[in-house]
Amino acid sequence: MATPADPKGENTNWGTVLIDFDCTVAGPDGKLYSERDVDNNNGKTDGIKPCSVVVNSKYNAVRAYTHFIHEGDSIISNNSTSDNMTATSADGKTQTIIHRNDSAENEKFVIDLSKYGDIAANAKGKLY
Structure with missing residues (x-):
């Protein structure tokens, strides 16, 4: 993950997954290298890093949320949207709270379940 001294695309509005679009040079190791880097290295791949995919903290945040909120789930309101996201499954049987x-x-x-009406006796929660 990026640090303030090496932001990797943070605060740029340019997306969350960063790749070089000039990764067109296949090295003898089978990896792809930046054409620009190879040209600057006298046409050789020795000593330069192969291309990679870099994700920033925005991507990691979305990725973390999608581990728990799934296709078909609906986001529902809560009283602390700066720190919480809540969702209910399409069948209404699963409530997801991410804090x-x-x-x-x-x-x-503290989770207030008082407005949920009846809660099944076998209801359970998981802490990650």
Whole structure:
């Protein structure tokens, strides 16, 4: 992941997955290399890094959320949208709550289920 000194496309509005579009040179190792880098290295792939895909923190945030919110789920309102995202499954049997704690300290997290009416006796939750 990027650091403030090496932002890797953070705060640029240019997307979340960063790749070189000139990765057209196949090296003897079978990897692709940037044509620009190979040209700057006297036409050789020795000593330069092969092309790679770099993702930034925006991508990682979306990826984390999609581990828990799935196709067909509906986002539902909650009272703390800056730190929480909530969703319900298409069949209404699964409620997903994602909470973000951006501090190094433990937080107390309370879920109020009082407006859900009947809750099955075998209902359970998972903490990740």
